[in-house]
Amino acid sequence: MSLLSFWKKYDQDTVTQRILHHLDETPDRLYARVHAGDETHSISYRRLAEGAARYAAACQLTQVSHGDRVIVLCDHGPDLLYAFFGAMFAGAVPTILAPPSPRQDPVHFWRGQREVIDRIDAQIVFTTSKLKTELVSISPDFEATVMTPAELPETASLPVVPVSSQEIAFLQHSSGTTGTKKGVMISHAALLHQIDAYSNRLSLSSDDHIVSWLPLYHDMGLIACCLLPVLTGVPVTMISPFEWTLRPTSLFDLIERTKATLVWQPNFAFQHLINCVRHDDHWDLSSVRAFIDCSERCRPETLDLFAKTFGPMGIQKRSLHTCYAMAETVFAATQSNLDATPRAETIDSTALLDEGVARPTLETHVATKQVLSCGHPLDGLTVLIMDENGNRLPDRRIGEVCVSGPCLARGYDRQPDKSNAVFREGWYHTRDLGYLTNGELFVTGRLDDLLILNGRNHYAHDLEFALRDTSGIIPGRVIALSRYRAETGSDALIVLAETRENDAAALKVIKKNIRDRMVDETGLVPASIHLLPPLWLRKSTSGKISREATLEKYLSPDISEELL
Amino acid sequence: MSTSLAPFDRICTIISDEFNCPQADLTLSTTAEDVDGWDSLAHARLIMTIEDRLAIRFPGDKLFDLDCVGDLVGLAEEALSLLEKSTHGNS
Numbered sequence: 064m065s066l067l068s069f070w071k072k073y074d075q076d077t078v079t080q081r082i083l084h085h086l087d088e089t090p091d092r093l094y095a096r097v098h099a100g101d102e103t104h105s106i107s108y109r110r111l112a113e114g115a116a117r118y119a120a121a122c123q124l125t126q127v128s129h130g131d132r133v134i135v136l137c138d139h140g141p142d143l144l145y146a147f148f149g150a151m152f153a154g155a156v157p158t159i160l161a162p163p164s165p166r167q168d169p170v171h172f173w174r175g176q177r178e179v180i181d182r183i184d185a186q187i188v189f190t191t192s193k194l195k196t197e198l199v200s201i202s203p204d205f206e207a208t209v210m211t212p213a214e215l216p217e218t219a220s221l222p223v224v225p226v227s228s229q230e231i232a233f234l235q236h237s238s239g240t241t242g243t244k245k246g247v248m249i250s251h252a253a254l255l256h257q258i259d260a261y262s263n264r265l266s267l268s269s270d271d272h273i274v275s276w277l278p279l280y281h282d283m284g285l286i287a288c289c290l291l292p293v294l295t296g297v298p299v300t301m302i303s304p305f306e307w308t309l310r311p312t313s314l315f316d317l318i319e320r321t322k323a324t325l326v327w328q329p330n331f332a333f334q335h336l337i338n339c340v341r342h343d344d345h346w347d348l349s350s351v352r353a354f355i356d357c358s359e360r361c362r363p364e365t366l367d368l369f370a371k372t373f374g375p376m377g378i379q380k381r382s383l384h385t386c387y388a389m390a391e392t393v394f395a396a397t398q399s400n401l402d403a404t405p406r407a408e409t410i411d412s413t414a415l416l417d418e419g420v421a422r423p424t425l426e427t428h429v430a431t432k433q434v435l436s437c438g439h440p441l442d443g444l445t446v447l448i449m450d451e452n453g454n455r456l457p458d459r460r461i462g463e464v465c466v467s468g469p470c471l472a473r474g475y476d477r478q479p480d481k482s483n484a485v486f487r488e489g490w491y492h493t494r495d496l497g498y499l500t501n502g503e504l505f506v507t508g509r510l511d512d513l514l515i516l517n518g519r520n521h522y523a524h525d526l527e528f529a530l531r532d533t534s535g536i537i538p539g540r541v542i543a544l545s546r547y548r549a550e551t552g553s554d555a556l557i558v559l560a561e562t563r564e565n566d567a568a569a570l571k572v573i574k575k576n577i578r579d580r581m582v583d584e585t586g587l588v589p590a591s592i593h594l595l596p597p598l599w600l601r602k603s604t605s606g607k608i609s610r611e612a613t614l615e616k617y618l619s620p621d622i623s624e625e626l627l
Numbered sequence: 628m629s630t631s632l633a634p635f636d637r638i639c640t641i642i643s644d645e646f647n648c649p650q651a652d653l654t655l656s657t658t659a660e661d662v663d664g665w666d667s668l669a670h671a672r673l674i675m676t677i678e679d680r681l682a683i684r685f686p687g688d689k690l691f692d693l694d695c696v697g698d699l700v701g702l703a704e705e706a707l708s709l710l711e712k713s714t715h716g717n718s
Contacts, residue, residue, distance in 0.1 A: 100688075101688070164667075165691070166659070166660070305667075305691070308667045308668060308670075308671055309667070309670065309671050309674065309687075309690050309691070310671070310687060310690075311671060331668070335668055335671070338672050339671055339672060339675055341675070341679070517668070551668060555664075574663075575660070575661065578660055578661075578663070579660055582660055587666075588659070588660075588664070588665065588666035588667075589663065589664075590663065590664045590666075591663055591664070592663060
């Protein structure tokens with residue numbers, strides 16, 4: 064299809080128009096079953112329209128105009144969906160932000176969010192009464208209207224403000240703290256192309272049922288487990304991420320009960336399920352035709368172990384799949400073929416590092432690395448590997464993964480410099496490293512200091528900034544690293560900091576200060592904190608602390624005695 | 628909070644094993660933030676290990692309100708007491 068015909072196809076097609084179509088055709092069809100605490104909410108298209116109507120009316124009452132921004136900052140539950148879609152029906156541009164984790168200090172949370180909230184410049188914030196109280200007390204000068212469910216107007220009439228397919232449908236905020244959080248601008252046309260192309264790749268049908276524990280402030284949760292269902296009519300059953308974390312096998316209870324067919328989750332979640340199952344547990348998981356590993360590096364060893372552990376419960380190796388996705392391409396750029404097991408390659412890790420080539424080798428070779436295929440690009444998308452000068456690289460050469468096509472975001476909201484750095488000449492430069500072979504993508508690493516922890520992206524410098532004035536450490540002499548841990552299936556956060564302190568009791572206090580500060584500012588818990596004498600951290604030739612050289616020193620076997 | 632020594636000691640042994648931290652450092656007021664690596668995923672594994680070793684099941688809704696080791700011990704004592712009552716009831 065030519066670009067022109069693509070735009071024509073989606074000219075009158077928007078998210079709200081498609082939901083209205085389902086509302087007309089099958090108003091009582093189940094869209095979502097939301098488990099929240101002891102309650103279960105069954106949401107049909109009619110119920111969704113009724114719930115969204117009150118939020119849309121609130122937008123209109125507060126003079127929210129076409130294209131104005133609306134922040135949705137709610138806990139898991141039906142109001143999260145009603146607020147998001149209600150704002151969209153009112154012609155506004157909603158964005159879902161992550162609420163504070165139960166362990167985060169409210170003052171630190173709001174201080175971290177304030178810059179992002181100010182940048183979004185929303186006219187209205189839909190939130191809970193608890194968060195409203197915190198926001199108003201911590202930021203008395205906050206100008207936008209802050210509204211809780213109890214304050215919404217009573218109406219069942221859904222206003223529909225016409226929008227064009229080229230307008231922004233919503234902002235998808237990336238994770239990270241203040242400085243690096245970016246609002247990815249997704250148009251109706253880009254979203255609908257993604258939904259159509261991805262549905263086609265997955266061969267979605269009326270027999271499908273999605274179950275999810277994913278948060279909706281993350282692109283995987285929002286696109287695959289909220290928008291894909293509402294736009295295609297495939298029902299979804301949701302539980303809260305918090306509940307899933309404590310009782311991960313609750314996902315299996317839901318799969319068995321709903322005969323679910325599709326599940327998306329990051330690699331660490333596969334490992335968490337493996338870690339939290341008892342030998343005498345049993346569920347019938349045979350209904351699932353695809354568990355899709357996504358949002359952090361897909362590890363072949365994790366999927367192998369998952370298949371082995373849950374094989375007796377009906378999980379087959381060919382029902383475990385991979386996807387390469389990011390908010391900047393709405394969601395999926397590539398997806399493995401559901402009819403076959405994703406291919407794993409054994410490559411020569413010396414050639415990978417020294418020559419930048421993915422050379423297949425035997426597993427018995429002295430230095431190897433296993434890489435899992437992420438599949439082929441979705442229809443309409445092109446994936447290329449480029450060198451640092453933007454030249455296309457041939458098959459098996461390692462370079463930056465770049466994506467082009469109609470699913471590309473419009474850039475980052477009100478951050479033109481950051482947009483221009485990665486959206487260039489019709490290509491999104493992902494900063495991921497990888498290679499192609501016969502159109503199949505394999506991801507091998509990162510170009511920058513992004514740490515991917517439990518499926519969420521965090522920039523190392525952002526985490527180091529959070530510790531900048533922690534009492535007891537030498538200012539500027541702190542570094543955040545990550546190391547893969549097979550037992551969790553994800554990278555773990557390691558903090559190395561220099562101190563002049565020697566006293567054991569004082570060192571213990573400094574470690575606690577670092578841990579508290581990291582949790583308060585970012586919600587992350589470091590797996591290890593090491594305090595080191597002055598000048599332990601390695602510098603690069605430019606005089607800056609070198610993450611790579613320090614990691615190398617940290618991993619060297621003779622250094623463990625120096626770590627406190 | 629009423630606690631007998633036995634569940635406290637057993638739970639501290641489990642925490643010490645799970646997070647490789649000195650058992651002597653653990654008190655009733657120790658929180659997850661005080662222990663390296665005690666994040667929400669590790670917490671889920673810890674709960675499961677305690678349930679297995681003490682042969683109890685924690686009520687799901689109360690798992691969200693645990694702030695410190697003392698709360699965990701208190702909840703384990705409740706579960707053990709219920710278990711004891713049901714065992715006596717059946718005998």
